Amino acid sequence: YIYRKYGRDRAGIAATVISYRPKSAIRDVAKAFGLSEDVALALSKSVYWFSHEQFEEGRIREAGLDPDSRELRQVVAFATELLGFPRHLSQHVGGFVISRGPLHELVPIENAAMEQRTCIQWDKDDIDALGMLKIDVLALGMLTCIRKCFELLEQHHGKKYELATIPQNDPATYDMLCRADSVGVFQVESRAQMTMLPRLKPRNFYDLTIEVAIVRPGPIQGDMVHPYLLRRSGKQPVTFPSKELEAVLGKTLGVPLFQEQCMRIAIECAGFTPGEADQLRRAMATFKHTGTIHKFHRKVVDGMTARGYDAEFAESIFKQLEGFGSYGFPESHAASFALLVYISAWLKCHYPAAFAAAILNSQPMGFYAPAQLVRDAREHGVEFRPIDVNYSFWDNTLEPTPRGPALRLGFRQIKGCREADIERLVAARAEGVYALRDLRRQARLGVPALELLARADAFGSLGLSRREALWHIRALRDNPLPLFEFAEASEPAGSNLPPADTGVEPEVELPRLTTGEQVVQDYRTNHLSLRPHPMQLLRPRMAELGVVQSKQLAVLPQDRRVKVAGLVLVRQRPGTASGVIFATLEDEQGVINLIIWPKVFEQYRKAALGSRLLYAEGKLQREDGVIHVIADRLVDQTALLGELSQIDVEGAFDGVQSRADEMQKPPPGHFKSIREVEVSFPDGRNFR
Numbered sequence: 001y002i003y004r005k006y007g008r009d010r011a012g013i014a015a016t017v018i019s020y021r022p023k024s025a026i027r028d029v030a031k032a033f034g035l036s037e038d039v040a041l042a043l044s045k046s047v048y049w050f051s052h053e054q055f056e057e058g059r060i061r062e063a064g065l066d067p068d069s070r071e072l073r074q075v076v077a078f079a080t081e082l083l084g085f086p087r088h089l090s091q092h093v094g095g096f097v098i099s100r101g102p103l104h105e106l107v108p109i110e111n112a113a114m115e116q117r118t119c120i121q122w123d124k125d126d127i128d129a130l131g132m133l134k135i136d137v138l139a140l141g142m143l144t145c146i147r148k149c150f151e152l153l154e155q156h157h158g159k160k161y162e163l164a165t166i167p168q169n170d171p172a173t174y175d176m177l178c179r180a181d182s183v184g185v186f187q188v189e190s191r192a193q194m195t196m197l198p199r200l201k202p203r204n205f206y207d208l209t210i211e212v213a214i215v216r217p218g219p220i221q222g223d224m225v226h227p228y229l230l231r232r233s234g235k236q237p238v239t240f241p242s243k244e245l246e247a248v249l250g251k252t253l254g255v256p257l258f259q260e261q262c263m264r265i266a267i268e269c270a271g272f273t274p275g276e277a278d279q280l281r282r283a284m285a286t287f288k289h290t291g292t293i294h295k296f297h298r299k300v301v302d303g304m305t306a307r308g309y310d311a312e313f314a315e316s317i318f319k320q321l322e323g324f325g326s327y328g329f330p331e332s333h334a335a336s337f338a339l340l341v342y343i344s345a346w347l348k349c350h351y352p353a354a355f356a357a358a359i360l361n362s363q364p365m366g367f368y369a370p371a372q373l374v375r376d377a378r379e380h381g382v383e384f385r386p387i388d389v390n391y392s393f394w395d396n397t398l399e400p401t402p403r404g405p406a407l408r409l410g411f412r413q414i415k416g417c418r419e420a421d422i423e424r425l426v427a428a429r430a431e432g433v434y435a436l437r438d439l440r441r442q443a444r445l446g447v448p449a450l451e452l453l454a455r456a457d458a459f460g461s462l463g464l465s466r467r468e469a470l471w472h473i474r475a476l477r478d479n480p481l482p483l484f485e486f487a488e489a490s491e492p493a494g495s496n497l498p499p500a501d502t503g504v505e506p507e508v509e510l511p512r513l514t515t516g517e518q519v520v521q522d523y524r525t526n527h528l529s530l531r532p533h534p535m536q537l538l539r540p541r542m543a544e545l546g547v548v549q550s551k552q553l554a555v556l557p558q559d560r561r562v563k564v565a566g567l568v569l570v571r572q573r574p575g576t577a578s579g580v581i582f583a584t585l586e587d588e589q590g591v592i593n594l595i596i597w598p599k600v601f602e603q604y605r606k607a608a609l610g611s612r613l614l615y616a617e618g619k620l621q622r623e624d625g626v627i628h629v630i631a632d633r634l635v636d637q638t639a640l641l642g643e644l645s646q647i648d649v650e651g652a653f654d655g656v657q658s659r660a661d662e663m664q665k666p667p668p669g670h671f672k673s674i675r676e677v678e679v680s681f682p683d684g685r686n687f688r
Contacts, residue, residue, distance in 0.1 A: 141365030
């Protein structure tokens with residue numbers, strides 16, 4: 001929009017300087033030293049995702065390398081020297097410079113990687129030093145998701161919505177948020193936000209504005225969160241030392257949560273001029289390691305004490321202002337985000353199928369992988385139908401049923417699938433696709449594309465299982481001889497027999513896949529499965545270990561010692577958490593939240609960071625509807641995933657088929673190694 005409105009000659013996006021961090025430094029230096037790729041990879045893996053500035057000898061030894069090696073010592077020394085040094089220029093997330101005349105007369109420009117885009121070769125600090133205006137135009141994945149959801153609602157429900165026409169103050173939406181039922185909802189789906197929602201209990205739009213702003217490093221480091229919650233719940237009185245402060249902080253119960261409030265405090269209570277207050281805002285707007293807010297310490301404290309405020313109170317106010325040096329929100333920004341929080345929550349609450357389809361069609365975005373978004377939508381009553389060559393499109397779509405719309409998975413869920421192939425496939429369906437050879441001939445799909453569809457189990461409506469489809473595809477050739485191509489074209493539609501140039505083969509009865517093999521293949525190809533959850537299949541083994549299911553944690557006694565296990569979804573190590581790691585596991589019933597203290601992490605670091613299936617023991621903690629397990633023992637149980645291929649459950653496919661998906665049999669593939677099974681499952685997403 002910006003480029004279209006103002007033209008590439010007048011608009012460009014600022015650069016950002018990417019500096020060396022441990023992983024990139026060790027990789028580049030190892031390459032320069034001529035180390036093999038496997039050694040360089042092992043070295044980079046010895047650095048944790050949250051590491052900023054150090055290479056630990058113990059981690060290098062743990063990776064199977066000798067930290068005392070002269071060559072490795074040199075690599076580590078040079079990599080350490082490179083830390084923080086500029087590596088390359090990248091593109092800012094949304095910082096535009098728009099000029100009255102030609103942009104190249106003001107700044108050096110270059111073509112961006114994307115077509116018809118212009119990049120400025122200077123970063124935001126360069127632009128600020130020159131006094132040029134930079135406008136942040138945030139490109140939010142949730143805006144795409146909401147637009148796609150609106151399109152689905154108009155198409156399938158006949159309702160036309162815009163951002164401004166969503167019904168306001170909907171009690172059901174706020175009830176859902178108060179339960180922290182917010183997977184997929186903009187901004188409030190993270191672990192910290194889900195923990196805050198039942199405590200803050202938002203009931204109106206301004207509550208959501210505070211919810212967005214309060215779970216930020218600024219308010220957390222400024223010690224503003226607990227005072228606000230205590231005052232909101234009536235456990236602490238709301239007092240103001242002066243009427244000036246009451247006018248500034250009345251809406252937030254005496255606690256500064258927004259940058260605008262900090263500026264007004266500086267003006268009203270510390271004697272700042274508006275210009276000085278803006279300098280304070282700029283100091284707060286930078287991250288702490290480059291921020292300059294400390295320069296205002298004496299001016300704030302002295303200004304407040306000169307106006308009759310207690311010195312201790314003035315210091316506490318400055319401490320809160322200083323917290324914003326680690327990133328705090330302006331109120332206007334928080335309100336804009338709160339609008340998207342409410343709209344996405346309303347859509348999820350009232351149209352879960354359309355919302356699920358829209359967010360899947362907008363990936364990658366958000367906190368959770370498609371498998372977790374599908375599990376959550378099914379818990380909200382959404383019926384899912386598998387990918388099928390006769391019924392799926394590139395995007396996930398809705399299909400009408402008497403019980404409401406069902407969600408048909410689209411081909412975009414298949415790893416490595418090309419949209420151009422699917423466009424030809426969909427066009428070919430107009431002639432009718434009754435057999436694999438019809439599809440190949442009409443859609444002009446090559447053997448690799450057909451094999452990919454077979455591995456995704458997309459031939460159910462043709463009466464072919466995964467294994468059967470692969471068997472028939474192996475007989476096909478990408479470039480058959482013209483004579484045989486003519487003979488094949490003369491065959492009646494609907495035949496799955498081998499092509500004419502391969503001769504007649506006897507019927508072969510292929511062994512069917514076990515339920516576990518199907519699930520592994522689903523995850524490997526589609527990143528998700530509509531069949532039983534892996535933890536459901538492993539539940540007998542979990543029972544032997546004494547592992548409880550996630551929903552039992554809501555009814556077990558407080559402080560009880562429990563054993564839990566699940567697939568690792570997310571690991572977080574916020575900079576404000578003093579080294580604590582928050583891990584989220586998933587079983588067949590829901591999610592389990594672990595808190596891993598630094599000492600426990602050091603003892604079980606390999607299990608904490610390397611597991612796909614993690615077992616944990618610890619104490620159950622439950623407060624205000626928020627459930628955690630304080631872990632004191634961790635075990636990597638990833639090897640158990642290797643047992644899935646041996647597990648078969650009769651009737652496991654009940655409820656997966658739709659009427660349109662005839663003859664969906666259990667399909668193919670024995671796995672050569674446990675590792676082959678393990679890597680089919682996600683490794684968990686890591687966040688700071």
